[in-house]
Amino acid sequence: xxxxxxxEVAAAREAGKPLVALETSVVAQGLPYPHNLEAARECExxxxxxxxxxAAIAVIDGEVWVGLEVEQLRRLAEGGPRLxxxxxxxxxxxVAFGRTGGxxxxxxCEIAARAGIRVxxxxxxxxxxxxxxxxxxxxxxxxxxxxxPVAVVCAGAKSILDLPKTLxxxxxxxxxxxxxxxxEFPSFYSRTSxxxxxxxxxxxxxxxxxxxxxFDGLGQGGLMFAVPxxxxxxxxxxxxxxxxxxxxxxxAKQGIKGKATTPFLLAEVARRTSGRSLRANLALLQNNARxxxxxxxxxxxxx
Ligand code: PSU
Ligand code: MN
Numbered sequence: 001x002x003x004x005x006x007x008e009v010a011a012a013r014e015a016g017k018p019l020v021a022l023e024t025s026v027v028a029q030g031l032p033y034p035h036n037l038e039a040a041r042e043c044e045x046x047x048x049x050x051x052x053x054x055a056a057i058a059v060i061d062g063e064v065w066v067g068l069e070v071e072q073l074r075r076l077a078e079g080g081p082r083l084x085x086x087x088x089x090x091x092x093x094x095v096a097f098g099r100t101g102g103x104x105x106x107x108x109c110e111i112a113a114r115a116g117i118r119v120x121x122x123x124x125x126x127x128x129x130x131x132x133x134x135x136x137x138x139x140x141x142x143x144x145x146x147x148x149p150v151a152v153v154c155a156g157a158k159s160i161l162d163l164p165k166t167l168x169x170x171x172x173x174x175x176x177x178x179x180x181x182x183x184e185f186p187s188f189y190s191r192t193s194x195x196x197x198x199x200x201x202x203x204x205x206x207x208x209x210x211x212x213x214x215f216d217g218l219g220q221g222g223l224m225f226a227v228p229x230x231x232x233x234x235x236x237x238x239x240x241x242x243x244x245x246x247x248x249x250x251x252a253k254q255g256i257k258g259k260a261t262t263p264f265l266l267a268e269v270a271r272r273t274s275g276r277s278l279r280a281n282l283a284l285l286q287n288n289a290r291x292x293x294x295x296x297x298x299x300x301x302x303x
């Protein structure tokens with residue numbers, strides 16, 4: 001399958017410049033308009049400031065795009081009922097039927113890997129949902145991390161998830177999880193989670209050394225770099241837990257299931273924190289994009 005490239009990404013590929021993939025489900029489903037569009041553009045700027053080139057990924061009218069023009073981003077941001085939330089398994093359907101949608105972590109990892117992009121920034125990955133023993137909801141993101149050779153920079157897994165189980169699955173899948181400047185697994189809105197990580201990297205140079213070793217034949221899939229969210233906007237872990245418990249009750253009451261779960265819970269927590277979680281989300285997205293940019297530069301352009 002041929003991908004389409006934005007002008008900026010096409011030029012970067014030509015010149016062998018370092019690229020950073022960005023997901024767009026966070027634009028199409030994760031954040032409200034117009035914050036989603038602003039966040040996307042700020043992430044792109046953060047990547048550029050580090051000397052790398054951003055490549056937002058999406059499917060537009062059945063074509064897989066690597067790098068988006070602002071009008072394409074705007075279309076995803078403005079939303080609409082026909083916009084799809086695209087995990088890896090949805091990609092063939094979206095392409096076959098000429099559909100448009102934002103890519104989640106799984107689909108973004110897949111497309112980035114195929115385009116030769118080794119670094120990808122997102123907010124928080126999907127993982128094992130709470131109550132998984134009953135409903136078995138495990139995000140495709142976990143499968144994608146184990147399969148595609150991409151370094152995923154995030155603020156941990158979204159705290160609406162069961163974090164210990166998410167980390168167990170990542171261990172089973174042999175995905176390295178590395179705290180950036182921290183030994184504690186961040187929990188998306190919060191810098192803490194009470195979960196101690198085995199591995200730590202302190203800066204982009206250290207992270208790049210780990211990525212190089214991994215892609216040099218040690219293991220097959222990706223890696224996760226967990227960056228704590230910025231202090232100024234991060235929320236206390238205990239407070240977030242209370243809001244999530246209420247949000248989960250509400251989801252159960254309304255019969256929210258499957259793909260709708262993550263966007264519903266994120267919106268519900270934002271409502272319950274009067275937008276403070278939204279601010280934290282925006283800040284951590286940009287912070288992760290910044291670190292991903294530095295990592296891509298440390299890794300160098302050509303593979
Ligand atoms: N991070 C955010 N907001 C989001 C997401 C991540 O800050 O909306 C998206 C990602 O695209 C992730 C998806 O892959 O949520 C996970 O959805 P699910 O749990 O349905 O797999
Ligand atoms: Mn799911």
